[in-house]
Amino acid sequence: MAKNVTREEDYSKWYNDLVFRAGLAENSAVRGCMVIKPYGYAIWEKMQAQLDKRFKETGHQNAYFPLFVPKSMFEAEEKNAEGFAKECAVVTHYRLKTDPNDKTKLIVDPEAKLEEELIVRPTSEAIIWSTYKGWIQSYRDLPILINQWANVVRWEMRTRLFLRTSEFLWQEGHTAHATKAEAIVEAEKMLDVYSEFAEEFMAMPVIRGKKGESERFAGAEETYCIEAMMQDGRALQAGTSHFLGQNFAKAFDVKFADKEGKLEHVWATSWGVSTRLMGALVMTHSDDEGLVLPPKLAPIQVAIIPIYKSPEELTLVSEAALELTSKLKELGISVKYDDDDNRRPGWKFAEYETKGVPVRVAIGPRDLAEGKVELVRRDTKEKSIVDLAGVEHTIAQLMEDIQNNLFERALKFKNDRIQKVDTYTEFKEKLEKEGGFYLVHWDGTIETEALIKAETQATIRCIPLDSPEEDGVCMVTGKPSKFRVVLAKAY
RNA sequence: CGGGGUGUAGCGUAGCCCGGUAUCGCGCCUGCUUUGGGAGCAGGAGGCCGUCAGUUCGAAUCUGGCCACCCCGACCA
Known part of the structure; x- marks a missing residue:
């Protein structure tokens, strides 16, 4: 048996080889799409079962919406549409026919062109909110708490097994509420479900936080996230929960009558985790000999x-x-x-x-x-x-011991690699040499964030929810800052 | 879409410069011996050398087109 590549030698190759060698998944004949093999799928099913149980315990029901979204519907919420436009698969025809020049081949039948293109969902807010419009008239119809297990397609330029594939499996929760406060509570509650799942079942410690403007979900008012640290010190976004405000309700004209009979737009959230968690699981615990799985x-x-x-x-x-x-x-x-x-x-x-x-x-x-x-x-x-x-x-x-040990080990690894730095010079030196996460003061501007990214490849992962208020100055511009953010290179 | 690279058995490869129908390892099949850390020996099967054309008596090898895939960048859960 050939010797395996170690994490030290080439972390990226180690990961790819291991996913394949352990029988989790392999690349398919379709570029960017993977075949999830039985052993890998069995782990995903365990994740699904546990998450599904927690979703139901928190009052949600499963449903299923179509794979296709008519273009006019997709473009209704402008920011969302713009954010995903560059990576959409589009259905333009509904029929093939025999090639008149070569009877063994098929060609797209030019006469079977769709009047309106269908977008293969990269996410389902549009189709779901267009449906919710018919379901909601009164405050008595709210809240709507729905989850769906589905596949989505995002036409990625560069893909990696589990971490980024053109098609991936996930769950997406889509909820509708009568008040802003209730929707925010929902978004935060689901972030808790995710972080508890990550820590208790995957034995993977996470940082709970909010995204800055540049990393926020297209169409969201606020994106909450859990960020985990992989063994190479890079960050991996493991789950997101969005407070969508009234953006989708306005785009799809979803209003309800409150107790006084006054019409108001509905408040929304959406939240999801994907098969990317499989990659996170591998990169959190496994070693040079192979996979290491938490017993749960x-x-x-x-x-x-x-x-x-x-x-x-x-x-x-x-x-x-x-x-x-x-x-x-x-x-x-x-x-x-x-x-x-x-x-x-x-x-x-x-x-x-x-x-x-x-x-x-x-x-x-x-x-x-x-x-x-x-x-x-x-x-x-x-x-x-x-x-x-x-x-x-x-x-x-x-x-139990192994489950606990894996969590403690990963927690220590993470804590040992999170450090506060106050100057940009020190940050650049340390990031280069040691990797890991950095707690820094930042002026809150996209320009500064872009500069840091261009010079170091690091991005602002999140503003931790438990970050204490602390007066400081941005390490790049020297402008005032009220709290520290997590900066790291990310997957 | 820019820059670089590679296509030879199920997988990984040698051969290519210097043209003569293909090397080795893993895996597979059969048999015997084995079984406390990826077994040993013996025998065997498996390839229109990515594809199309050109040069040549003769092409995996030289020339050109095409296709596919990989790596690096921009995009991204």
């Missing part, structure tokens, strides 16, 4: 590998392994007993390490004779020989 999202939590020389030994080992398998399942732990005779133990060890299975159990005649088994935890690679009797409880405990 691992499709296989425990792999049991039999060691044997003869059929008799296999019978003996299998008996113990199958008993342990059922005990683990009773505790709600997902187990794979891998008795495939075509692969040798060493191969299996390497395979489950690559796939990030949190705990591996090896059972062989040598240990069995003493009533023991070998446990190896993926996060620390620690090996231990423990009593077979009651080992299911040891493993259950390990699941």
Whole structure:
């Protein structure tokens, strides 16, 4: 087996190779679009299940809206349309026909041109708000709390598996409210759902913040976000929640009568996370040997590998392994007993390490004779020989320990790489040398932000929600500033 | 859309300068031996050398067009 590229050697190649090697996804025949493979999709399904549960617990319902948006509808909210215009796939025809010059080929039938082009949704605000118009007349119709699981298309110039693909899977929540305050509460509540999910399930610490003007969602009044730090010190936007004000209600003329019978435009939010979270998961925990998965999202939590020389030994080992398998399942732990005779133990060890299975159990005649088994935890690679009797409880405990350890490890990594700097010179030096996040004073102007980006590639990731008020001066222009913002290179 | 690069077996490659129908590794198939960290040996299958045209007795190799993909920039969750 060829030696794998390490994170140190080439982080970007390490990531790509790993996504492929671990069986998460691969590039498809369609440029920029990926095939999500069964193991990768199983992780995504775990994410979906958990998020979906939280959405429902917070009062939302799922629905589904069309893939296509008529152009006239798409352009109704100007800022939103302008923001996405450059990356839209457009349907212009509805039929093919046999090429008269080559009977084996098909051509677009010029007679089947659509009167109005259809835009493949890059996001669904337009189609959803045009629908909400028919659903909302009175304050009694509000709030509307809807989520949809869908695919969207954004025609990206440069793509990377999970992090940026032309088509991606996501969920998008779209809510309608009677008051501004209620909509803001909603946007903030969903940001909390995202940050809790990231930290509790993905074991990925995040910074909760607001976007500055230049990074705000097209058509939003306020964009809240969670930003995570990857192992190379770069920032990754892991989820966003937008307060849309009355922009879409005005664009689609959605009004409601309040208790006094007065007509007012509806207040909106939208919020989403995507398959990009898969990339975040990989780049937060994995190592040079392969994937490292938090137990709460691992499709296989425990792999049991039999060691044997003869059929008799296999019978003996299998008996113990199958008993342990059922005990683990009773505790709600997902187990794979891998008795495939075509692969040798060493191969299996390497395979489950690559796939990030949190705990591996090896059972062989040598240990069995003493009533023991070998446990190896993926996060620390620690090996231990423990009593077979009651080992299911040891493993259950390990699941919690690993989940916690991964979070603590990632948290320490992040905290060690966030620093306050006060001069632009120091910032440039440190960013170049150490990477990571920087808490700096900024004058709040787009011009200064653009200058920093042009000179250092770093962007203002967010204004942290827990950022304390602090008088200071912009590190670039020396103009006054009231709080620090997070500056980093981003994915 | 600008700048650079690459197309040879399922994957990764050698050969190309200096023309003679293709090398090696992984994987795959069969058999035996193996099985506590990606097994060993033996045998075997698999390729119109991206594509179209030109030069030539003869093209993976030289020339030209086309296509595809990759990398770097602008855009972006």
